[in-house]
Amino acid sequence: xxxxxxxxxxxxxxxxxxxxxxxxxxxxxxxxxxxxxxxxxxxxxxxxxxxxxxxxxxxxxxxxxxxxxxxxxxxxxxxxxxxxxxxxxxxxxxxxxxxxxxxxxxxxxxxxxxxxxxxxxxxxxxxxxxxxxxxxxxxxxxxxxxxxxxxxxxxxxxxxxxxxxxxxxxxxxxxxxxxxxxxxxxxxxxxxxxxxxxxxxxxxxxxxxxxxxxxxxxxxxxxxxxxxxxxxxxxxxxxxxxxxxxxxxxxxxxxxxxxxxxxxxxxxxxxxxxxxxxxxxxxxxxxxxxxxxxxxxxxxxxxxxxxxxxxxxxxxxxxxxxxxxxxxxxxxxxxxxxxxxxxxxxxxxxxxxxxxxxxxxxxxxxxxxxxxxxxxxxxxxxxxxxxxxxxxxxxxxxxxxxxxxxxxxxxxxxxxxxxxxxxxxxxxxxxxxxxxxxxxxxxxxxxxxxxxxxxxxxxxxxxxxxxxxxxxxxxxxxxxxxxxxxxxxxxxxxxxxxxxxxxxxxxxxxxxxxxxxxxxxxxxxxxxxxxxxxxxxxxxxxxxxxxxxxxxxxxx
Numbered sequence: 158x159x160x161x162x163x164x165x166x167x168x169x170x171x172x173x174x175x176x177x178x179x180x181x182x183x184x185x186x187x188x189x190x191x192x193x194x195x196x197x198x199x200x201x202x203x204x205x206x207x208x209x210x211x212x213x214x215x216x217x218x219x220x221x222x223x224x225x226x227x228x229x230x231x232x233x234x235x236x237x238x239x240x241x242x243x244x245x246x247x248x249x250x251x252x253x254x255x256x257x258x259x260x261x262x263x264x265x266x267x268x269x270x271x272x273x274x275x276x277x278x279x280x281x282x283x284x285x286x287x288x289x290x291x292x293x294x295x296x297x298x299x300x301x302x303x304x305x306x307x308x309x310x311x312x313x314x315x316x317x318x319x320x321x322x323x324x325x326x327x328x329x330x331x332x333x334x335x336x337x338x339x340x341x342x343x344x345x346x347x348x349x350x351x352x353x354x355x356x357x358x359x360x361x362x363x364x365x366x367x368x369x370x371x372x373x374x375x376x377x378x379x380x381x382x383x384x385x386x387x388x389x390x391x392x393x394x395x396x397x398x399x400x401x402x403x404x405x406x407x408x409x410x411x412x413x414x415x416x417x418x419x420x421x422x423x424x425x426x427x428x429x430x431x432x433x434x435x436x437x438x439x440x441x442x443x444x445x446x447x448x449x450x451x452x453x454x455x456x457x458x459x460x461x462x463x464x465x466x467x468x469x470x471x472x473x474x475x476x477x478x479x480x481x482x483x484x485x486x487x488x489x490x491x492x493x494x495x496x497x498x499x500x501x502x503x504x505x506x507x508x509x510x511x512x513x514x515x516x517x518x519x520x521x522x523x524x525x526x527x528x529x530x531x532x533x534x535x536x537x538x539x540x541x542x543x544x545x546x547x548x549x550x551x552x553x554x555x556x557x558x559x560x561x562x563x564x565x566x567x568x569x570x571x572x573x574x575x576x577x578x579x580x581x582x583x584x585x586x587x588x589x590x591x592x593x594x595x596x597x598x599x600x601x602x603x604x605x606x607x608x609x610x611x612x613x614x615x616x617x618x619x620x621x622x623x624x625x626x627x628x629x630x631x632x633x634x635x636x637x638x639x640x641x642x643x644x645x646x647x648x649x650x651x652x653x654x655x656x657x658x659x660x661x662x663x664x665x666x667x668x669x670x671x672x673x674x675x676x677x678x679x680x681x682x683x684x685x686x687x688x689x690x691x692x693x694x695x696x697x698x699x700x701x702x703x704x705x706x707x708x709x710x711x712x713x
Contacts, residue, residue, distance in 0.1 A: 163275045164261050171257050171282035174564075175250035175291050180242040182292065182572050185581045187458065190294040192218050192611050194235055194245035196228040199621035201236025207614070209625045214333070214378035215387055219610055219631055222387035224379070226333035227296045240618050242584070249298040253291025256298070257281050259305040264527055266312045267490045277530035283560045285453075286466035286515060287522055289567075296335035297519045303331045304338075304345060304520060311349050318359030322368025329372050332379045339383060340504035341520050345497065352493040395508045397435045398428075407431050442512030443502035446472065449525070454515035458578040461563065461571045466515055470559040471529050478532030498524040573702040580607050582699045582707040586672065587616035590697055590710050597649065598668035601661075603708075604633075604643055604652040606674035613650070623647075640664045654678065661711065662692050670696070671711045685709050 186194065196216055199207040206228075208217045216225045230248050238244035257278050264274035281287055290297040310324035328346060331338040359365065382388040397403065410426050411419075442448055446465075450472045453460035460466060467475070485491040498521065505511035505518045533552065540548045587594075594600055594617065602609055610631055614624055627647040635642045640660045643653015655661045658679065661671050673679060684706050686698040697710040 160272065160275050164258070164278055167261075167275065167278045167282050168254055168258060172250070172254050174282070174288060175253050176247070178568070178572075179246050179250060179292060182568060183458075183579045184572055184576045185579045185584055186242050186245060186294065186615075187579050188220070188608060188612070190245055191583075191615050192220070192223075193228050193231055193294050194240055195611050195615040195621070196223075197231035197245070198235045198240050198615070198618075199624070200228060201232040203621050203625065205621075205625065207611075207621055207624050207628070215382040217387075220608055224296065224333050224335060224388070226299055226330060227294070227335075230299055231294060240615050245294040246292060249291050249294055252298040252302045253287065256287075256291075256302045256305055259302065259309055260523065260526060263305060263309050263312065263523075264530065266309070267493075267527075268531070271534060273527070273530050273534055276533055277527050280471065280529055280533075281522065281526045283556065284467055284471075284522065284526065285461060285464055285563055285567075286519070289460065290516070290519065295516070297516055300331055300334040300338055301519060301522070303327050303334065304342065305523065307331070307342075308345065308349065312353065314355070314359075315353070318362070319364055319368075321355065321360060322365050322372065325369060325372045326375065329376045332376065332383070335516075336388065337504060337517050337520065341501060344500050344503070345520075348493055348496045348500065352489040352496070397432050397439070397507060397509055397511075400435065400509045403431050403435055404428070436506050439506035439508075439510075439512030440502055443505060443518055443521070444498075448513045449475075454513050456514075456578075457575055459515040461567050463566060464563050467525060467529075468556065468559045468563065470555045474532035474536060475525060475529040476532070477536055478528035478530075481531055481535055482528065494524045494528055498528065576701055581701060583607070583609065583612040584616050585699045586697070586708045586710070587613055589699075590670075590672075591617060593670060593696055593710060596668075597670045597712075598666070599651065600649050600670045600672070601641060601643075601651045601653075601655070601664065602672040603654055603674040603678055605654045605677045609672075610646070610652055613652075638664065658690060658693075662690070662713075665693075665711070665713045667713050669712060673709045673711055675706045675708065679706075679709075685711070 196206050196218065199205060200212075205211050206213050206216045206218075210217065213225060216223045216228060230252070231245055234248045235241075235244045238247075260281050261274040261278040264277045268274070287301075304327075307324045307327035310320045310327060314320035314324060328342050331342045379388075407426060407428060411422055416422055448454075448465065449467050450465035450469045452462075453464060453466045482491045482495045486495070501520045501524075502518060505514055508514065508517060511517055537545055537549055537552070602613065604610070613619065614621075629646075631644055631652075633643045633653050637643055637645060637653065638651060640663055641651060641653055641655050643651055645651050654677065655664050655671070661673065661678070665671055673685075679685060682705075685693070686695050686706065686709070689695050692713065693711050694713070695709055695711060697708075698706050699708040700706055
């Protein structure tokens, strides 16, 4: 009963921390989130992606091809609530809370009659890595949930064999979420089969065989994309074997003026040794205290500065848990956690910058969480019973203080200091200029600061059915209108750039609007609102949190 109320409290707190200021923390939708939201709205209202493809198994976006399941998950929320930051992110928060509950269930299956499940759920609820990504409309939430669901159903199938089919279906669906699944899912399945081999007889009954056949059929569309379709080229573009910097370094090293033995140089300095070295560096970086507990991912959008992907206070319990894993290495439950932890970083380590790339390493969260819960339980168990409550209170206080420091940094500093990496300003730009756009004859929009087309469509908004009917191309044409390079959408929209401010003046006619970017079109630190140029009127200025101009809406 205590654990029942305990897990309810953990889930309620987890939900609060994932929906609090969800629309504005992070400060705005990143481009990938906007794209996912608009694709989801299109799927919900027309059954097609915004290119007009009916229920696609792989989705074509303006900038790339994407695995579709995240958009299908978001679709009912955006369809019911309309396009907004909140409706795009809410489903990921919900999936995040569900994955915490699955962590609780799996831990209880592996370690019954202990508080491991409740402790693991509480740790995960307060883990910066999990918290940050379940507040974003990105692929990690559905991937993580489906992997955990597959694991839970597989373990539970020991008592209910029909669950093997549902487990396999869950794993199949992971391939429709994020490219990380291409290697991670087979790895997790192999670990489960090795540590908890199923009995053959239940697998071969008619119901399971029929279910396995259905799973195979469900896999075929994405399998085609992975082998011969648009997904096939993704790994080629990011794997370390194609890292130009690594290859350039080999060439540079081989041409040093002091080298006298070119044969030995080729033996010790070649593509194989360079790629191998890069892989090893990535792998050990992923498992390092620096990444996990101190400084996390260097890409500011991926993690919060001054903190690791896990709370620092967790570190002693994680390393205690590792010692337990070594001591109980013959126990298949501990072996499963160890293999998961050691094998999951392999895929990311094969990619450029993969050693501390938080999105690609996201599946590390589960083993680290449960291992830490084991370590914490063991440490408290060592204490004499009369002191356990005091020690537990001290540990709890340490977690609260560490999380409070993180939460303060996240909500007070990161929320605003990171605005540039979240491409802040476009939502305000288009929502606040709706009336101006409706009255305008022609609307010119800068498309060189960031890709702006799907932001215009999502925030204005443009109904997906209208987009599908009116969209022809996003390939820019030089001088599509004299003095403006770009492309046209519908009757009035032109997306691209003018040559300069003088070109904007020459381009505009009475009744036209120009959406200008400070970064790419306005010279120096000239503030057009405070010092408007001759012949131009400034209708709207969007500023960052330092009061610097980002965008202007201009007319003659």
